[in-house]
Amino acid sequence: MRANRLGAALAVVLTAALAGCGSGEPAAESTGAARSPAAAPQGPVKLTYWAWAPNMDKIAAVWNKDHPDIQVTVSKQAGGDDAAAKYLTAAKAGNPPDLVQAEYQHLPSFIAADAVADVKAETDAIKGEFTEGLWKLVTLGTDAVYGIPQDSGPMMLFYRKDLFDKHGLKVPATWQEYGEAARQLRKKDPKAYLGTFSSKDPGAFTGLAQQAGAQWWSIDGESWKVAIADEPTKKVADYWGGLVKEGVIDDMPFFTPEWNKALNDGKLLTWPSAVWAPGVLSSNAPKGKGKWAVAPLPQWNAGESFSGFWGGSSTAVSAKTPNKAAATQFATWLNTDPAAIELLVKEAAIYPAATKAQSALGAAPDYFANQPDFWQQAATVSAGARGFTFGPNVGVTYNAFKDGFDKALQSGTPFSSAIQSMQDATVADMRKAGFQLAS
Amino acid sequence: MATVTAATAHRRRARAGSRGPAGLAPTALLLVGALYCLFPVAWVLIAATKSPGELFSTSTLSFGTGFFDNVGELFAYRDGVFWLWAGNTLLYAGGGALLSTAVSAVSGYALAKYRFPGRNVIFNLLIGGILVPAVVLAIPQYLLFSKIGLADSHWAVLLPQILHPYSIYLARIYAAAAIPDSLLEAGRIDGAGEWHLLRRVAMPLMVPGMVTIFLFQFVAIWNNFLLPFIMLGDDGKFPLTVGLYTLLAAGANQPTLYNLILTGAFLSIVPLIALFLTMQRYWKTDLSSGAVK
Incomplete structure (x- = not known):
């Protein structure tokens, strides 16, 4: 019940965000939810599914063959923040797809806009397939x-294992050691950097903050708590700010041509990134194939084994779909059926969320052929990864990150002031949208 | 008349000659402008020839060796979806530009040559319409099209681009200048009906203007991203712009297909260049081929 009331409170944000766009679409739904798809014998149920993961249409084709009564059409979209905006607009206009690939950080904004359905009843049985940390990302810590x-x-x-060996660097186990290695490298090769701090990729920073134990948002009864400027986050920001100021870490953004070039030329030796990095490296730095290796993220205290999340997505069911049960059935199959997960791994190149599937991964990615235990490493790291509940306006927070850190890099102001501006922008936006905030 | 023109031309030439090196400045400026506009195109061309391995490692201006591999890969991508997108783009740009030109020419002609109540109001509204960027209208248009059930259809992309205030404005200006009232009067005296006048007298005179409008609209629709991005959910209806974007923002967990995107971008501007080169001659046609003496 609490969840429903929360949802109602969250809905306010939509009115604010899309003010002036005619409203009053009938909220017809839910009544047909409990019905099994077989009970409606008027031809097959047709579902549309917006996703950007590659080859999802092939995976849906496998499902369609076995389920003539539920036919899924995949429409491949562009991913990222634009995809979320597009889905929200479509939901507002009353013609969203039945299913949508939703990144964890965008899910709360979908919930706030009443754009996704609560599928608790249909998913009770599969809860155990996922770690608690991941499950929390789709429940926001509520009952729904x-x-x-x-x-x-x-x-x-x-x-870069080859260059680490060449310069006699030790793989850093703590962030202190990482800083030391950065200084050593600058002395040995003044043209190379150990790493770079990107002011354009809030997702990466979010993961590092999660590793340090940050809790940017939390839900306390009826109200939200925003703690972006908490101690762990400030610690992470000041750490990177110090290294950048000292000049031992570069400050170019990820995914830019110059970054690609630095990776290719061996001028950038590490990248704290997520498990999907092999895909990026193989396209942006094809020359480095077989030269990279993977290790757990450096820790804040020796002996710990924490990590954070950068990216990841879920399959959500649209609140407006007339075929909620069928849609949920497909989403469940897609993400928990062993055969489907195998396809997801093989065709869509994803790192599955289901715990059992993570440990069942076999051969290392092509790019990391020199590291046969790649997936075992990943599974170990995954077990220690901690996330946090995302808020309903992550977009605002992420934009404030980019503005704040751009400014900090340009003017040399401390990184922690950028953190404070993120906190302020987020709180101001949530107040404006009508959320109740616990102070 | 002829002597006057010759004299003017002579004087102009003389003046240009006497200025000497000062005349180089405009030429140099234009050359810089041309370079500024053409360099990105050249970059796309060069980058499209690079294989994935060469793209970020070889010098910016050196050609690569992977052009045909890129093209082959692009055409094979998702069973040739590139052709589907190219066909869609052609449909949106070609159909949209044709319809838009027809609507603009007729309305421009009517606004220029007929006096009727409300003419100025309509024209002022059009001027106002020019001031509203199409980008601003995309979301309201999407919500409206959703209401009438046309969102995610080909019409959702075609219809909003048919009525283009600036083109109507251009057509009106052009019709006012290119079609002499005396010619229409002469036609009326000879007993031609208004419909006949439009088809036989006005439209032929307006061809150069219509070509301009067609090209403007064709290029604008060809390059349009936001409207189809918002309107279309089904990737089988995407134009090239939105389709190539799905390759770019494909999620982080798999390689971004930069080489395919660049090759696709390059191939998608080839028809535009061809169109300009072939349509150019219509601009050179004598503007008064229907001449009045």
């Missing part, structure tokens, strides 16, 4: 379930 976890992005440290 707003999606089924599909993939996850536990963070690890990717490093």
Whole structure:
């Protein structure tokens, strides 16, 4: 019940965000939810599914063959923040797809806009397939379930093994050692950097903050608590700020041509990234194939084994779909059926969210052929990864991150002031949207 | 008349000659402008020839060796979805530009040559319409099209681009200048009906203007991203712009297909270049081929 009231409170944000866009679409739904798809004998149920993971249409084709009564059409979309905006607009206009691939950080904004259905009743049985941390990302810590976890992005440290050996660097086990290694490398090769701090990728920073134990949002009864400027986050920010100021860490953003070039030329030796990094490296730095290795993320205290998440997504069912049960059935199959997960791994190149599937992964990615225990490492890291509940306005927070850190890099102001501006922007936006905030 | 023109031309030439090196400045400026516009195109061309391994490792301006591999890979991507997108783009741009040109020419002609109540109101509304960027209208249009059940259809992309205030404005200006009232009067005296006048007298005179409008609209629709991005959910209806974007933002857990995107971008501007080169001659046609003496 609490969840429903929360949902109603969250709905306010939509009115604010899309003010002026005619409203009053009938909220018809839910009545047909309990019905099994077989009970409606008017031809097969047709479902549309917006996803950006590659080859999802092939996976749906496998399902369609075995389930003539539920036919799924995949429409491949562009991913990222734009996908979330597009889905929200479609939901507002009354013609969203039945199913949507939803990144964990966007799910709360979907929930706030009443755009995704609560599928708790249908998913009770599969809860145990996922770790508690991942499950929390689709429940936001409430009683409701707003999606089924599909993939996850536990963070690890990717490093150039050949260059580490050449310069006699030790793989850092703590962030202190990482800083030391950065200084050593600058002395040995003044043109190379151990790593870079990107002011354009809030997702990466979020994962590092999670590793340090940050809890940016939490729900306390009826109200939200925002703690972006908490101690762990400030610690992470000041750590990177110090290294950048000292000049031992570069400050170019990820995924840019210059970054690609630095990776290819061996001028960038590490990348703290998520388990999906092999895909990026193989396209952006094809020259480094076989030269990289993976290690757990450096820790804040020696002996710990924590990590954070960068990316990952779930399959959510639209609140407006007339075929909620059928849609949930497909989403459940897609993310928990062993055969489907195998396809997801093989065709869509995702790192599955289901715990059992993570340990069943076999051969290492092609790019990491030199590291046969790649997936075992990933599974170990995944077990220690901790996330946090995302808030309903992650977009605002992430934009404030980019603005704040751009400014900090340019003017040399401390990184912690950028953190404070993220906190302030997020709180101001949530107040404006009508959320109740615990102070 | 002829002597006057010759004299003017002579004087102009003389002046340009006497200015000497000062005349180089405009030429240099234009060359810089051309370079500024053409360099990105050249970059796309060069980048499209690079294999994935060469893209970020070889020098920016050196050609790669992977062009045909890229093209082959692009055409094979998702069973040739590139062709589907190219066909869609052609449909949106070609159909949209044709319809838009027809609507603009007729309305421009009517606004220029007929006096009727409300003419100025309509024209002022059009001027106002020019001031509203199409981008601003995309979301309201999407919500409206959703209401009438046309969202996610080909019409959702075609219809909003048919009525284009700026094109109507252009057509009106052009019709006012290119179609002499005396010619229409002469036609009326000879007993031609208004419909006949439009088809036989006005439209032929407006061809150069219509070509301009067609090209403007064709290019605008060809390059349009936001409207189809918002309107379309089904990837089988995407135009090239939105389709190539799905390759770019494909999620982090798999390689971004930069080489395919660049090759696709390059191939998608080839028809535009061809169109400009072939349509150019219509601009050169004597604007008064229907001449009045």
